[in-house]
Amino acid sequence: xxxxxxxxxxxxxxxxxxxxxxxxxxxxxxxxxxxxxxxxxxxxxxxxxxxxxxxxxxxxxxxxxxxxxxxxxxxxxxxxxxxxxxxxxxxxxxxxxxxxxxxxxxxxxxxxxxxxxxxxxxxxxxxxxxxxxxxxxxxxxxxxxxxxxxxxxxxxxxxxxxxxxxxxxxxxxxxxxxxxxxxxxxxxxxxxxxxxxxxxxxxxxxxxxxxxxxxxxxxxxxxxxxxxxxxxxxxxxxxxxxxxxxxxxxxxxxxxxxxxxxxxxxxxxxxxxxxxxxxxxxxxxxxxxxxxxxxxxxxxxxxxxxxxxxxxxxxxxxxxxxxxxxxxxxxxxxxxxxxxxxxxxxxxxxxxxxxxxxxxxxxxxxxxxxxxxxxxxxxxxxxxxxxxxxxxxxxxxxxxxxxxxxxxxxxxxxxxxxxxxxxxxxxxxxxxxxxxxxxxxxxxxxxxxxxxxxxxx
Amino acid sequence: xxxxxxxxxxxxxxxxxxxxxxxxxxxxxxxxxxxxxxxxxxxxxxxxxxxxxxxxxxxxxxxxxxxxxxxxxxxxxxxxxxxxxxxxxxxxxxxxxxxxxxxxxxxxxxxx
Numbered sequence: 001x002x003x004x005x006x007x008x009x010x011x012x013x014x015x016x017x018x019x020x021x022x023x024x025x026x027x028x029x030x031x032x033x034x035x036x037x038x039x040x041x042x043x044x045x046x047x048x049x050x051x052x053x054x055x056x057x058x059x060x061x062x063x064x065x066x067x068x069x070x071x072x073x074x075x076x077x078x079x080x081x082x083x084x085x086x087x088x089x090x091x092x093x094x095x096x097x098x099x100x101x102x103x104x105x106x107x108x109x110x111x112x113x114x115x116x117x118x119x120x121x122x123x124x125x126x127x128x129x130x131x132x133x134x135x136x137x138x139x140x141x142x143x144x145x146x147x148x149x150x151x152x153x154x155x156x157x158x159x160x161x162x163x164x165x166x167x168x169x170x171x172x173x174x175x176x177x178x179x180x181x182x183x184x185x186x187x188x189x190x191x192x193x194x195x196x197x198x199x200x201x202x203x204x205x206x207x208x209x210x211x212x213x214x215x216x217x218x219x220x221x222x223x224x225x226x227x228x229x230x231x232x233x234x235x236x237x238x239x240x241x242x243x244x245x246x247x248x249x250x251x252x253x254x255x256x257x258x259x260x261x262x263x264x265x266x267x268x269x270x271x272x273x274x275x276x277x278x279x280x281x282x283x284x285x286x287x288x289x290x291x292x293x294x295x296x297x298x299x300x301x302x303x304x305x306x307x308x309x310x311x312x313x314x315x316x317x318x319x320x321x322x323x324x325x326x327x328x329x330x331x332x333x334x335x336x337x338x339x340x341x342x343x344x345x346x347x348x349x350x351x352x353x354x355x356x357x358x359x360x361x362x363x364x365x366x367x368x369x370x371x372x373x374x375x376x377x378x379x380x381x382x383x384x385x386x387x388x389x390x391x392x393x394x395x396x397x398x399x400x401x402x403x404x405x406x407x408x409x410x411x412x413x414x415x416x417x418x419x420x421x422x423x424x425x426x427x428x429x430x431x432x433x434x435x436x437x438x439x440x441x442x443x444x445x446x447x448x449x450x451x452x453x454x455x456x457x
Numbered sequence: 458x459x460x461x462x463x464x465x466x467x468x469x470x471x472x473x474x475x476x477x478x479x480x481x482x483x484x485x486x487x488x489x490x491x492x493x494x495x496x497x498x499x500x501x502x503x504x505x506x507x508x509x510x511x512x513x514x515x516x517x518x519x520x521x522x523x524x525x526x527x528x529x530x531x532x533x534x535x536x537x538x539x540x541x542x543x544x545x546x547x548x549x550x551x552x553x554x555x556x557x558x559x560x561x562x563x564x565x566x567x568x569x
Contacts, residue, residue, distance in 0.1 A: 028523075028533075029507065029511075031531075032484065032507060032532075032533045033504060033507060035483075035484070035485070035526075035530055035531075035532050035533075036484050036485045036488075036503060036504075036507075038528070038530065039485035040485065040503065042528075061502065061503045062502070062503045062504040063502030063503060063504040063505055064502075065504075067502075067504075067505070068502075068504040068505065068507075068508070071504075071505060071508035071509075072507070072508050072511070074508065074512075075508040075509075075511045075512040075515065076511065076515075
């Protein structure tokens with residue numbers, strides 16, 4: 001018998017939605033419990049209770065949901081380990097999940113095959129040689145546009161914004177390939193290799209947040225996505241490394257040389273496809289598993305603070321100056337980038353309303369000590385920069401140092417205000433978020449301007 | 458009369474297995490049968506039966522399958538397995554030991 005009572009059906013639907021939110025209770029369990037509830041309702045209404053009275057009694061007899069889900073968790077302890085089997089959402093029809101799997105797989109295969117396209121036009125990968133710089137310069141162009149397509153598809157974007165987003169990628173392809181670099185491994189060419197992905201990642205960001213670039217934390221979500229993707233990518237790469245080792249081991253055991261396959265197909269195609277697959281995993285699991293990047297931030301903020309303080313103390317104690325070698329500036333750039341990353345991911349996981357705590361003080365200490373260390377390094381470098389001359393690498397490194405320094409200086413000021421309760425954390429978060437495009441714009445400048453300015457050397 | 462939680466929990470397994478030994482059944486009917494058998498003294502919180510059933514299923518004492526029911530919704534029917542019957546026999550022995558021990562002490566209490 002069905003219960004022909006609309007308000008009652010609504011109540012049951014509400015109850016079902018409420019029960020479904022329990023992690024330990026899966027879809028079939030909820031269905032079973034609902035069946036029980038309905039049987040109970042029928043029996044109760046037959047004894048003369050009105051619909052809503054019967055509902056109250058039936059729900060009460062079902063028992064406390066907390067206790068119930070605890071019992072379910074004990075019966076199915078594996079459910080407390082949030083599994084990422086890409087179980088389709090309860091609200092999502094299995095069809096969409098199926099379609100998404102198809103789209104992702106075809107995009108990943110597309111990215112993998114895109115890597116092989118240049119080989120048809122005279123850019124073969126020779127397993128005995130180093131990978132041609134052509135591939136490194138275009139690395140981001142194999143996977144990023146398809147990643148953007150995935151987000152456009154997922155967010156249901158229209159064709160116009162899709163075409164607009166194609167522009168930066170097209171521009172990237174042009175600037176990566178038209179310049180007549182003197183030699184393939186010239187400085188400006190290698191700068192393009194490093195900077196084009198950073199510039200184009202902004203375009204991926206536009207596809208990710210779509211129209212919410214300036215609204216409700218869209219950019220912060222993209223930051224979170226980027227961090228998680230990086231972690232997933234590393235994990236996938238580790239798996240790929242194991243596959244590679246086994247490929248070598250097994251085929252060599254039968255006296256076959258798999259070099260051409262590993263170097264020509266497995267690694268490059270896998271690297272491109274993994275970007276898409278990794279993004280899909282991040283998208284699928286964002287609500288399922290704890291974000292990893294903030295956890296790593298919490299772990300490494302104290303460590304980096306101690307490292308920087310120890311460095312400063314050692315330098316003050318021994319009085320040994322920084323030995324200004326050619327690459328030292330880049331090293332300190334990376335250090336600042338790591339510190340900015342730590343600040344950014346700490347902010348991404350922080351409740352902006354919460355009052356300052358110990359960790360915020362630690363962050364300020366980290367930022368200030370990074371500023372001091374970088375100041376010392378810059379002073380040492382500035383004294384000899386004219387001696388070295390302005391090579392493209394050095395100008396790029398100086399520019400990046402300046403950008404990161406500005407970010408950190410203002411961050412330190414905002415942190416100090418926040419800790420003295422003169423400002424809110426939200427201001428700091430907004431500052432970090434507003435600064436994001438600066439990195440990409442600078443990277444784009446390096447890609448577009450540096451080669452002609454420095455004569456393609 | 459209220460039975461303590463521990464006692465209810467301890468008796469759940471033999472009760473459920475015993476009821477399923479009478480014939481295949483589903484959650485709501487099992488609860489009704491428990492109330493009936495205990496004369497209304499053993500009142501389970503309805504929801505709690507299901508984790509018990511799932512645990513028994515996992516241990517292989519019962520098997521479950523979804524089938525259509527008379528009301529048009531599908532229902533999960535449980536059936537006792539051979540291991541379940543063995544478990545039931547073992548449980549019965551244990552409870553008989555408890556029962557006879559208690560009986561002995563109560564007989565003494567009466568005669569004293």
